[in-house]
Amino acid sequence: MARIVFFIDHLRPDGTQQVLKQLVTGLSRRSHTLAVVCLDATWDEELIAILRKAGAEVRIIGRWNMVSGFGTLSLWLWLRHRRFDVAVTLLAVADVVGRPLVRLAGIPRLVSSIRARNLNYPPWKLFLAKTTMPLVDAVIVNSSHTKSWAVNSEGAPQEQTFVIVNGVEVDAYMHPIHREALRASLQLPSEQILIGSVGRLTEQKGQDLLIDALALLKRPDIHLMFVGEGNKETALRGQATRLNLSQQVHFVGYRRDVPQLLGALDLYVHPARFEGMPNALLEAMAAGCPIIASDADGNRELIEEGVSGWLTPVGDGEALARAINTALSNADEAAQRGKMAQARAQTHFSIAAMVEAWESVLLQHYKYNGVKHVFTQ
Incomplete structure (x- = not known):
């Protein structure tokens, strides 16, 4: 089974964090080893408790630790030591900071997930997102419209950008x-x-x-x-x-x-x-x-x-x-x-189908999983 680490900007209880919770819970049941890196020191205690109960290691870095360089260095050393198979970046800061860090740490596979057409990005943020995009192996989006944006505006690789819709119980x-x-x-x-x-x-x-x-x-x-x-x-x-x-x-x-x-x-x-x-x-x-x-x-x-x-x-x-x-x-x-x-x-829109599709991309199994509108290129 794979060793998977997720990078995310913060762990407040927003929509992307809900998807992260579903993924960690579902992938843990499939016997993967999981970790979550929160780059900002803002979080919801109940969310962290759920992630840890599902078996994920949760590391809170903090914005100022990252800016000072100490947090970045300690995170790089930790990543090198843990030898993860796959890294996933979620949200803007995780993309820009996490992508080069993952490559410097030698993690073999990097997947980013773009959760919306980021129309609110200022030009500098969009520039950084596009500049780091060539580092990724695959991109997961949650709608076909987001895929078009990811490819045309953020430089996501057309053939390795996959639509996996969200799930609900x-x-x-x-x-x-x-x-x-x-x-x-x-x-x-x-x-x-x-x-x-x-x-x-x-x-x-x-x-x-x-x-x-x-x-x-x-x-x-x-x-x-x-x-x-x-x-x-x-x-x-x-x-x-x-x-x-x-x-x-x-x-x-x-x-x-x-x-x-x-x-x-x-x-x-x-x-x-x-x-x-x-x-x-x-x-x-x-x-x-x-x-x-x-x-x-x-x-x-x-x-x-x-x-x-x-x-x-x-x-x-x-x-x-x-x-x-x-x-x-x-x-x-x-x-x-x-x-x-x-x-x-x-x-x-089942959670089980969503987790299965994500697992396929993370582990490079690109075969369509047979669930309509869940996993398409």
């Missing part, structure tokens, strides 16, 4: 809390409509568009619940206040009970400006939520317009408002699309 989303209990926790009457959106509060995720859509609807019976944290929270709160929506927009922070919350929503909305393949949207599908999503990248690979949800043009708050009104005005149709989304998640 549908059974974990089958037991939601009661609808009334969720509304009571927000101090809302039970008859109030509740729309949810899960994700980091950032420009990319487009929560501001959802607040604009709520303003256009002019319906005091509709409430928004944002699950997540991020650098745009203050701005989003200010936007809600300016639009006289502060009583209708609820910020509940990071929650560990998302699988139970989702099924108690009337509607899930994912208005991102760009995406790879969002775990939050997959989770809403697993919960059987009626879904509206922007027509961005991996979103449209998850949601079939008119079948398993509604897709709206990226960045269009007016179209978002119209779709919300349509979905809420057609409860039976919305419920049917939610059921279709859940069935699609169950059929096409």
Whole structure:
């Protein structure tokens, strides 16, 4: 079995870290020896506990240790001593720092994973990503749109760039809390409509568009619940206040009970400006939520317009408002699309298939694994 080390920028509980957790758990069950290197000293204790329980060694380096050179040197010595077979880099800093370090340490195989079209990269960051890309042996992306970006904008090798979609455990989303209990926790009457959106509060995720859509609807019976944290929270709160929506927009922070919350929503909305393949949207599908999503990248690979949800043009708050009104005005149709989304998640996006496909790339077994839309070049 292989000795595999993962490099990642940080271990906060975001989407890429969720995939890392699934991979470590799944690959450990296949008897591989695993380690995780966190380059920044920010982490979620529960996530680290899960990684270690799965058998992975976890090393926290810290930004200033890396900058001083001491952390870089000690990490290089550790890598040389451990003699890993495969290294994987996840996220921007891990790519730029990890790729040359892996090669200097003599690790035979290097795989990078690009999780989205990195439209927010400044030119210098994109330059560094492209400059270090020739060091990799293979690239894993999570949607076909991300593959095009990786090849054309970051210089990923066309023939060695593989699409492996994210996975979700549908059974974990089958037991939601009661609808009334969720509304009571927000101090809302039970008859109030509740729309949810899960994700980091950032420009990319487009929560501001959802607040604009709520303003256009002019319906005091509709409430928004944002699950997540991020650098745009203050701005989003200010936007809600300016639009006289502060009583209708609820910020509940990071929650560990998302699988139970989702099924108690009337509607899930994912208005991102760009995406790879969002775990939050997959989770809403697993919960059987009626879904509206922007027509961005991996979103449209998850949601079939008119079948398993509604897709709206990226960045269009007016179209978002119209779709919300349509979905809420057609409860039976919305419920049917939610059921279709859940069935699609169950059929096409299993964690077991994802782990198997990743293992194939990591170990150079490029044969298609027979699971539709999971492992393609």
